[in-house]
Amino acid sequence: MTPGARRPDLLPALTPLIVAAIAAPFIGSLPTFVTLTVASLAMGAMLFVMASGLTLAFGLMDVLNFGHGAFIAVGAFAATVVYQFAPHGSLATDLASFVAALAAAAVVCGFVGYVYERLLIAPVYGRHLEQILITIGGSIVIEQLLLALFGTEPLDLSPPAAFRGALVFGQIAVEKYRLVALGLGVLLYVLLLLVLSRTRIGLLIRAGVENREMVEALGYRIDRLFTAVFMAASALAGVGGVLWGLYQSQARAGMGADLLVLVFIVIIIGGLGSVTGCFLGATLVALIANYAGFLAPKLALVCNILLMVAVLLWRPRGLYPLGAK
Amino acid sequence: MRLLSGDPPRGWPARALVVLVALALAATPLLFHGAKPLEVAEKICVMAALAASYDVLLGYTGIVSFAHVMFFGVGAYGVGLASYALGPGWGAMALGLAGGLALSAALALAIGLFSLRVQAIFFAMVTLAVAYAFNVLASQLPDLTGGEDGRSFRVPELLRPGHHFGHWLGTAVTGRTLTYYLVLAGAAALFLVLLRIVNSPFGRVLQAIRENPLRAEALGYRIVFHRTLAVIVTALVAAFVGGLDAMWLRYVGPDTALSFSIQIDVLVIVVIGGRGTLYGAVVGAAVFVIAENYLRALIGAAATATADLPLLPNLLHPDRWLLWLGVLFILAVRFAPRGIVGELQRRHDEGRRS
Numbered sequence: 001m002t003p004g005a006r007r008p009d010l011l012p013a014l015t016p017l018i019v020a021a022i023a024a025p026f027i028g029s030l031p032t033f034v035t036l037t038v039a040s041l042a043m044g045a046m047l048f049v050m051a052s053g054l055t056l057a058f059g060l061m062d063v064l065n066f067g068h069g070a071f072i073a074v075g076a077f078a079a080t081v082v083y084q085f086a087p088h089g090s091l092a093t094d095l096a097s098f099v100a101a102l103a104a105a106a107v108v109c110g111f112v113g114y115v116y117e118r119l120l121i122a123p124v125y126g127r128h129l130e131q132i133l134i135t136i137g138g139s140i141v142i143e144q145l146l147l148a149l150f151g152t153e154p155l156d157l158s159p160p161a162a163f164r165g166a167l168v169f170g171q172i173a174v175e176k177y178r179l180v181a182l183g184l185g186v187l188l189y190v191l192l193l194l195v196l197s198r199t200r201i202g203l204l205i206r207a208g209v210e211n212r213e214m215v216e217a218l219g220y221r222i223d224r225l226f227t228a229v230f231m232a233a234s235a236l237a238g239v240g241g242v243l244w245g246l247y248q249s250q251a252r253a254g255m256g257a258d259l260l261v262l263v264f265i266v267i268i269i270g271g272l273g274s275v276t277g278c279f280l281g282a283t284l285v286a287l288i289a290n291y292a293g294f295l296a297p298k299l300a301l302v303c304n305i306l307l308m309v310a311v312l313l314w315r316p317r318g319l320y321p322l323g324a325k
Numbered sequence: 326m327r328l329l330s331g332d333p334p335r336g337w338p339a340r341a342l343v344v345l346v347a348l349a350l351a352a353t354p355l356l357f358h359g360a361k362p363l364e365v366a367e368k369i370c371v372m373a374a375l376a377a378s379y380d381v382l383l384g385y386t387g388i389v390s391f392a393h394v395m396f397f398g399v400g401a402y403g404v405g406l407a408s409y410a411l412g413p414g415w416g417a418m419a420l421g422l423a424g425g426l427a428l429s430a431a432l433a434l435a436i437g438l439f440s441l442r443v444q445a446i447f448f449a450m451v452t453l454a455v456a457y458a459f460n461v462l463a464s465q466l467p468d469l470t471g472g473e474d475g476r477s478f479r480v481p482e483l484l485r486p487g488h489h490f491g492h493w494l495g496t497a498v499t500g501r502t503l504t505y506y507l508v509l510a511g512a513a514a515l516f517l518v519l520l521r522i523v524n525s526p527f528g529r530v531l532q533a534i535r536e537n538p539l540r541a542e543a544l545g546y547r548i549v550f551h552r553t554l555a556v557i558v559t560a561l562v563a564a565f566v567g568g569l570d571a572m573w574l575r576y577v578g579p580d581t582a583l584s585f586s587i588q589i590d591v592l593v594i595v596v597i598g599g600r601g602t603l604y605g606a607v608v609g610a611a612v613f614v615i616a617e618n619y620l621r622a623l624i625g626a627a628a629t630a631t632a633d634l635p636l637l638p639n640l641l642h643p644d645r646w647l648l649w650l651g652v653l654f655i656l657a658v659r660f661a662p663r664g665i666v667g668e669l670q671r672r673h674d675e676g677r678r679s
Contacts (some may be wrong), residue, residue: 063452132449136654140647149639258457261453268451275678305458
């Protein structure tokens with residue numbers, strides 16, 4: 001590294017600690033604070049899984065999918081179908097059915113994502129206005145199809161017995177499922193980073209994010225690459241939907257539209273296109289949501305909007321914006 | 326012509342369509358009896374004015390806002406809550422409207438300054454989040470807004486259904502009739518103001534920014550300033566329309582004033598009617614509201630006819646009306662981006678050139 005090279009920008013990475021430090025005195029009791037913080041980290045991990053695909057697809061192709069929320073719902077419903085047939089009982093079967101539910105959601109959402117990308121998004125590459133309009137249309141259609149297929153009542157999606165209950169350390173109780181979600185979220189984050197930094201596909205994606213025309217000029221079909229990224233993004237949304245559905249113990253056709261708001265806040269805060277920023281943004285949003293939800297429940301969402309405003313005032317392009325664009 | 330700011334719909338088919346809608350709206354209380362046609366006509370007036378103001382953003386300035394209905398709701402809540410708190414009266418309504426307008430302008434300024442600085446696509450995301458938070462906030466403050474239930478309120482004596490002015494052409498003229506004409510006149514006036522705005526130098530700059538932001542900026546027009554001003558002006562119009570609608574409904578609540586589905590309706594109306602034409606909003610609103618009220622029954626009939634087949638009755642259930650609307654919307658964006666009025670005008674223009 002030459003002396004003139006940029007030092008790694010660590011300040012944004014400290015923001016979750018700052019938020020936690022500010023909130024701690026207001027919350028008072030330590031067990032409550034720890035419980036809330038662990039809950040936030042789990043929620044943040046789930047939000048990250050839902051948001052990461054969206055931000056990646058935007059970074060690569062400048063495509064913002066307003067129907068991303070619908071894929072979250074599709075994933076949750078795919079999981080309800082798996083759980084209908086899955087055997088219950090031992091730890092092994094519970095784990096197997098959980099993995100099967102995640103896989104089913106990823107496959108179904110990946111497939112729907114392929115059709116969606118080819119039919120709706122491919123014709124409007126590079127035109128933001130049309131993209132927003134057509135993906136809004138797509139989200140309506142998917143949500144209504146879910147209502148037509150599964151009915152208007154929310155479906156039960158309780159976590160399997162192995163994930164229920166809590167681990168107790170002294171006065172601090174931590175729900176098992178939250179640890180599962182947190183672990184899976186961190187795992188996916190590390191996997192994504194590894195794929196992006198260590199594989200050929202990842203290299204192409206990073207190159208495409210930096211300079212799309214140049215990658216095309218070198219002879220790579222970036223639209224095909226994008227279709228693959230979009231399918232992965234949809235699959236991630238579906239996995240996130242399973243995690244969130246199990247967390248809420250239900251699958252609703254409207255859940256995606258509700259979550260999309262948080263997902264947008266996450267990727268705006270993180271910086272559009274940045275995976276690390278997305279992880280930080282998700283953690284921040286979840287921390288604020290849980291602390292505010294405890295201190296002033298009615299203002300939780302408003303606090304997140306204020307967080308977004310504060311971050312944008314500080315860094316107009318988000319915490320970790322992409323360089324050259 | 327002066328009234329239309331020298332910008333009438335081009336070509337007789339588009340012109341005839343707009344005139345037909347306007348005449349039908351003006352004559353509804355005389356032509357039809359009963360409450361339903363008047364409800365439908367009022368909805369068309371409100372949606373036409375609301376969609377026209379949205380078109381200034383979407384069609385003329387080229388930015389997508391999801392908070393437009395929030396401003397509509399602010400105006401509606403202003404009139405509703407003031408009338409509820411201060412008792413029925415013209416003064417209360419005016420005060421509420423003024424408050425709603427002021428809050429709308431302030432919110433629009435804040436949103437515009439924060440989110441239009443960086444990228445236009447931010448604006449769509451930020452407005453979505455803000456509008457959603459506002460909706461949640463309105464339903465979680467029951468002491469102020471009536472929460473999920475909303476607030477029913479009373480209007481001035483003159484506007485009540487029980488107030489009879491007498492008979493004209495065999496129709497009873499009541500306070501409702503007067504209210505309807507107030508809404509119609511208000512909506513028409515706002516529409517003409519919008520038409521004036523898009524044909525003013527300011528409106529031309531908006532279109533220049535839509536076509537080529539870099540070039541507009543190079544010519545010395547500040548993009549953020551013009552876009553933000555467009556958001557504020559259209560927010561004011563939306564709030565005004567919201568006040569008119571609240572006066573008609575004598576009720577404000579999240580479902581009638583802030584719901585995201587109204588935002589989708591407005592989006593669909595502008596796209597199907599024709600972006601960037603203003604008249605498209607009028608035609609689109611008429612088509613949409615009539616379809617919403619009368620085609621639902623038709624879809625329902627199709628569902629009963631296919632009751633024995635699998636899945637199809639579910640897809641044709643009247644509550645799945647949005648599904649077909651979504652499909653129609655996608656097809657419109659993809660294959661008829663000019664919308665009804667835009668398409669009619671294009672045909673006329675091509676006919677004249679050849």
